[in-house]
Amino acid sequence: DQQVKQNSPSLSVQEGRISILNCDYTNSMFDYFLWYKKYPAEGPTFLISISSIKDKNEDGRFTVFLNKSAKHLSLHIVPSQPGDSAVYFCAASAIAGKLIFGQGTTLQVKP
Amino acid sequence: NAGVTQTPKFQVLKTGQSMTLQCAQDMNHEYMSWYRQDPGMGLRLIHYSVGAGITDQGEVPNGYNVSRSTTEDFPLRLLSAAPSQTSVYFCASSYSGLAEPYNEQFFGPGTRLTVL
Numbered sequence: 001d002q003q004v005k006q007n008s009p010s011l012s013v014q015e016g017r018i019s020i021l022n023c024d025y026t027n028s029m030f031d032y033f034l035w036y037k038k039y040p041a042e043g044p045t046f047l048i049s050i051s052s053i054k055d056k057n058e059d060g061r062f063t064v065f066l067n068k069s070a071k072h073l074s075l076h077i078v079p080s081q082p083g084d085s086a087v088y089f090c091a092a093s094a095i096a097g098k099l100i101f102g103q104g105t106t107l108q109v110k111p
Numbered sequence: 112n113a114g115v116t117q118t119p120k121f122q123v124l125k126t127g128q129s130m131t132l133q134c135a136q137d138m139n140h141e142y143m144s145w146y147r148q149d150p151g152m153g154l155r156l157i158h159y160s161v162g163a164g165i166t167d168q169g170e171v172p173n174g175y176n177v178s179r180s181t182t183e184d185f186p187l188r189l190l191s192a193a194p195s196q197t198s199v200y201f202c203a204s205s206y207s208g209l210a211e212p213y214n215e216q217f218f219g220p221g222t223r224l225t226v227l
Contacts, residue, residue: 009151032213043115043201043218044154049211089154093214096207097142097161100170103153 003027004092006102014110019077021105023090026071030092034099035064035075038087047088048075080109112137115219117202123225124192132187132222134202141207143185144169144216145177147198154201160185161207192226199223 036044144159156169203216
């Protein structure tokens with residue numbers, strides 16, 4: 001049973017516009033959420049995170065929103081740049097040291 | 112710092128062979144994990160460790176063994192390779208402290224394994 005789901009396998013946006021990547025989870029024990037970015041032939045790299053006691057966290061062009069009642073989080077990238085083209089994974093944690101990842105969403109930003 | 116290193120980068124095995132994927136980190140992280148990445152399945156947790164001598168199963172542990180005798184190393188053993196274990200394997204480590212971001216895992220470059 002997939003506890004973290006990213007239902008959109010791919011997303012294409014125009015450079016300069018907003019990219020919104022979505023993630024749903026089923027386990028109400030998750031208390032910390034992270035987004036990772038992955039380029040081909042490389043390991044994932046950390047992008048931004050949010051604690052379950054918050055509903056928003058910003059870091060430059062990246063903002064993560066958390067809706068606990070809906071068990072939903074989203075990553076907003078504004079403005080999107082061609083270098084943002086990558087696979088984005090959301091991940092959730094309930095136990096120290098244990099992260100559960102979603103399936104990933106491939107973002108393509110067109111110049 | 113080298114960060115998280117994985118060897119080998121590529122490996123081809125025959126069904127039934129065994130092998131060990133090596134993972135090492137030099138950041139003095141307590142937590143280490145192994146994931147496999149398959150198309151459409153994302154990153155699935157195989158095993159993880161919260162310190163030397165302590166390991167636990169993840170989402171897909173069958174067919175894999177781990178041990179953690181030192182803080183730095185976390186090898187993954189395939190006991191009898193099967194074609195279903197063809198995948199890209201990632202090792203990761205993270206800090207166990209109380210400052211955010213919690214569980215920020217640093218990943219190695221991956222090992223691409225093919226089982227024929």
